Structures are given as structure tokens and as C-alpha cells.
Amino acid sequence: xxKKNLLALFTVSLLSVSVxxxxxxxxxxxxxxxxIGISEIHLSSSHWVNKxxxxxxxxxxxxxxxxxxxxxxxxxxxxxxxxxxxERLTKAQLLEKIRSISKPSNQKRFYxxxxxxxxxxxxxxxxxxxxxxxxxxxxxxxxxxxxxxxLRTFPTLDRVFKSTEDRDLDRFQESGLFPGDAVxxxxxxxxxxxxxxxxxxxxxxxxxxxxxxxxxxxxxxFKNDExxxxxxxxxxxxxxxxNHAALSNIxxxxxxxxxxxxxxEYSNALYGQNPFANFIVKLPTRRSDGKLAxxxxxxxxxxxxxxxxxxxxxxxxxxxxxxxxxxxxxxxHDYNGRDCTGFIGEIYKSFGLLxxxxxxxxxxxxxxxxxFFAIGAAKSDKxxxxxxxxxxxxxxxxxxxxxxxxxxxxxxxxxHDVKGLGYIDERGEVYRGTLNGVSVTPxxxxxxxxxxxxxxxxxxxxxxxxxx
Numbered sequence: 001x002x003k004k005n006l007l008a009l010f011t012v013s014l015l016s017v018s019v020x021x022x023x024x025x026x027x028x029x030x031x032x033x034x035x036i037g038i039s040e041i042h043l044s045s046s047h048w049v050n051k052x053x054x055x056x057x058x059x060x061x062x063x064x065x066x067x068x069x070x071x072x073x074x075x076x077x078x079x080x081x082x083x084x085x086x087e088r089l090t091k092a093q094l095l096e097k098i099r100s101i102s103k104p105s106n107q108k109r110f111y112x113x114x115x116x117x118x119x120x121x122x123x124x125x126x127x128x129x130x131x132x133x134x135x136x137x138x139x140x141x142x143x144x145x146x147x148x149x150x151l152r153t154f155p156t157l158d159r160v161f162k163s164t165e166d167r168d169l170d171r172f173q174e175s176g177l178f179p180g181d182a183v184x185x186x187x188x189x190x191x192x193x194x195x196x197x198x199x200x201x202x203x204x205x206x207x208x209x210x211x212x213x214x215x216x217x218x219x220x221x222f223k224n225d226e227x228x229x230x231x232x233x234x235x236x237x238x239x240x241x242x243n244h245a246a247l248s249n250i251x252x253x254x255x256x257x258x259x260x261x262x263x264x265e266y267s268n269a270l271y272g273q274n275p276f277a278n279f280i281v282k283l284p285t286r287r288s289d290g291k292l293a294x295x296x297x298x299x300x301x302x303x304x305x306x307x308x309x310x311x312x313x314x315x316x317x318x319x320x321x322x323x324x325x326x327x328x329x330x331x332x333h334d335y336n337g338r339d340c341t342g343f344i345g346e347i348y349k350s351f352g353l354l355x356x357x358x359x360x361x362x363x364x365x366x367x368x369x370x371x372f373f374a375i376g377a378a379k380s381d382k383x384x385x386x387x388x389x390x391x392x393x394x395x396x397x398x399x400x401x402x403x404x405x406x407x408x409x410x411x412x413x414x415x416h417d418v419k420g421l422g423y424i425d426e427r428g429e430v431y432r433g434t435l436n437g438v439s440v441t442p443x444x445x446x447x448x449x450x451x452x453x454x455x456x457x458x459x460x461x462x463x464x465x466x467x468x
Contacts, residue, residue: 078356155194176333214292225259233304255349420449
């Protein structure tokens with residue numbers, strides 16, 4: 001049978017969407033939505049997993065994944081091993097790094113009160129980066145992140161926005177860091193409350209209180225311990241420890257890896273609790289002098305984590321992605337959430353796979369198996385590739401990334417962490433709404449919220465994460 005045109009097929013199937021919603025509502029709940037092509041059943045991971053019942057073989061082995069990551073470190077300019085950084089930076093080298101992240105925007109920026117940032121504002125922020133303190137030779141130290149933290153353009157918590165209407169996306173927010181992340185510490189702010197750090201996929205400013213300085217050999221041993229747990233839930237928490245705030249109820253996000261303690265390192269009582277029903281892991285903490293101390297913490301076995309990385313399968317890709325469903329969008333990991341690339345990155349980290357931080361960096365990098373599209377490529381050429389997509393494939397448009405879930409009624413569906421909602425409805429009218437969270441949507445009818453540019457026309461790359 002010849003394949004039907006996907007877009008035409010979707011247009012015809014829109015007529016049945018309301019009927020499908022009525023059928024689901026009759027059996028499940030009184031559910032309705034303004035999101036085109038969505039019924040309640042699409043929001044169930046089992047709906048998509050069941051389509052893969054006979055397809056749960058590993059897509060890459062852990063050996064292949066380790067080699068994949070090593071190739072990224074060696075060949076991709078956006079991924080580094082922070083522990084492999086040189087231990088001395090010249091004045092020119094350090095200033096170049098500071099200025100690569102801490103520079104005025106070439107677009108208008110506004111404070112929460114509506115005032116536009118001016119040259120004096122930027123001058124104060126640049127002054128806070130303490131460039132006058134850069135020496136002819138500067139020592140690099142190394143550390144481990146002790147709690148979920150932030151990466152900022154400048155060493156400040158001041159929030160700035162693209163417009164006076166939208167105060168949701170803080171443009172000084174760059175990314176997030178997590179307990180156990182290794183960083184190279186390059187420089188301190190003028191007030192000594194912030195440090196410029198190089199993480200594995202980003203360079204920016206983080207609060208000094210959130211990182212502990214350690215010996216590079218010890219940090220490497222911590223990161224490379226072969227006996228470890230991986231957080232496979234969206235968020236899990238350490239147990240409460242009376243009078244130990246640094247150990248109590250610490251949030252651990254998906255993909256975090258922590259080494260397990262040896263049985264000889266703890267007794268039958270830990271912080272007044274028998275640890276037998278918990279995983280006992282080593283958590284980095286910061287001493288009063290800023291130095292690293294590894295402490296044992298308990299994480300209940302009832303929480304969503306496992307020993308070793310998850311098998312990299314299509315079923316697990318779906319299951320992991322749905323653990324974030326409905327979480328509010330957080331630009332640069334703001335709002336204790338994540339953005340489109342944070343969402344994708346955390347899913348793949350639960351299998352041990354690393355990625356560049358930003359969608360543009362991911363899209364133009366040639367790791368994995370890629371279908372790059374030149375500017376002006378025909379929509380029909382993109383639809384042909386869409387017809388061949390596999391679950392977990394990543395779809396890139398400028399500024400955004402989506403993950404392919406599969407077909408439903410011959411229509412391709414995606415899951416993504418996205419802010420706006422735009423489409424042309426079945427009456428041919430423009431609809432603009434909001435998603436602002438991790439959402440399941442059909443791919444073909446979507447348009448950019450502001451420009452109404454067609455998603456499919458805008459695709460620059462469709463990437464499959466596999467060994468080449």
C-alpha cells in the first residue's frame with residue numbers, strides 16, 4: 001500500500017478528534033482541551049509503550065554509550081571534561097572566558113518593574129565579574145556541586161526579561177547544576193559570593209555556597225565509581241536527618257549519579273535509622289571552610305531510582321519522558337523545572353548519555369545519526385524523513401527540540417517542554433494559546449506561537465541518538 005501524505009491524513013483525521021474526545025470522556029473522565037489532536041489517552045505513557053510491546057531491545061550498550069560520550073568530549077566543542085582542564089589560565093585566557101558569557105545583550109532587556117537596562121546597569125554587572133582581579137597567571141580549582149543550583153550570565157540574582165509583557169523567561173538564567181556535578185572553578189566575583197565554573201556542557205556563574213572545593217583525584221574517583229545509583233524519577237529526595245540540613249530532604253533530579261557506600265562504611269544504624277530499606281549513597285557536602293566532604297545519606301528504595309543506568313530502549317525513552325509530563329516550563333532550569341533541552345538532556349542522562357546544553361548546539365552537532373536540512377529545503381523532503389522516524393528521535397527547529405513518541409491514527413506525535421501553542425484549527429482560523437510545560441502534541445499542525453511559522457517547515461535536523 002502506498003504511504004498517504006502525512007499532512008493530508010492529519011487534516012482529514014481532525015474531523016474525528018471531537019468524536020474521539022467524547023468516546024474517551026464517556027469511559028475515563030470529563031476531559032477536554034484546546035490542544036489540537038489530543039485526547040486523554042494520549043497523556044498515558046502506557047498508550048505509547050503498548051505500541052512498543054515487541055520492541056524493547058537495547059539501542060546501545062553501556063560500552064557503546066561510554067564511547068559515545070568519549071567521542072563527544074574529544075570532538076564536540078560544546079562538551080568538555082571539566083576535570084581535564086589546565087590548572088593555570090593566563091590573563092588572556094581567563095578574560096576571554098569571563099567575557100564569553102558575561103556581556104551585554106544586543107537586544108533590549110527589562111527589569112521586573114518595566115525599566116529598561118542601560119549602559120550603567122551593564123557596567124555594574126561587568127564590574128561585579130571582578131576582571132580587574134585577574135592576574136597574569138590564575139589557578140584553577142575543582143569541585144563538586146552540593147545541591148541543585150543555577151548558572152547565570154552575571155553573578156547576580158537580578159531577573160531581566162525580553163519585554164515588559166512577558167516576565168516568565170529570565171534572560172540572565174543560563175542553566176542548572178545538580179548534586180554530584182563536577183566543575184572547574186575559574187574565578188570569583190567581586191563580592192566573593194559567586195564563582196565562574198566550567199561544567200561538562202556550560203560555562204557560567206554559580207553561587208559559591210553551592211559548590212565544594214576538592215582534590216581532583218578524589219573528585220574523579222567519586223565520578224567514576226563503578227558501583228552507583230541513578231535517579232530515574234523526575235525528582236527524588238534524601239531522607240530527613242535531624243539537625244543536618246545539608247543532608248536532609250536534598251532534591252535529586254533525573255539522571256543524577258551517586259556512588260553507593262560499601263557495607264564496611266556504615267553500621268546497622270545511620271542517623272538513628274536502620275538503613276536496610278534504603279540505598280546508602282555518598283553525597284558531596286560543603287564544609288564551613290568551603291572544602292569538600294563526602295557524607296552518607298539514605299534514599300528510600302521505594303523512590304524512583306536504580307543501581308546502574310537504565311537500559312537504553314524505546315520503551316524506557318517513553319517512560320522517562322512521561323515522568324515530567326505537566327511539569328511547568330523553566331527557562332534554563334528555572335522554577336525548579338527545566339526547558340526543552342533540559343527536559344531532553346535529563347531523559348538521556350538516565351541512560352548515561354551526555355549532550356550539549358542548548359538546542360542549537362545539539363542541532364548542528366554531527367553526533368548520532370542526522371538528517372540535516374538546508375535552509376529552504378522542501379517540506380515534502382522533511383515529511384519523508386518524518387515518516388521514517390523512530391521513537392526517541394529528536395526534532396530540531398530554531399530554539400526548540402522535541403522527542404518523537406510514535407504514530408497514533410497514522411499521525412506523528414511528540415513530547416516536548418514548550419512555552420507557546422499555535423496552530424490553524426479545522427475552520428482555518430489562527431489559534432494562539434499556551435502550553436508552558438511538558439506536553440504531548442501532534443507534530444504536523446503546530447506553528448510558532450509568535451510568528452506562526454510552520455514547525456515542519458522550520459525543521460533543521462532530525463537526530464537519532466545511536467553510535468555511528
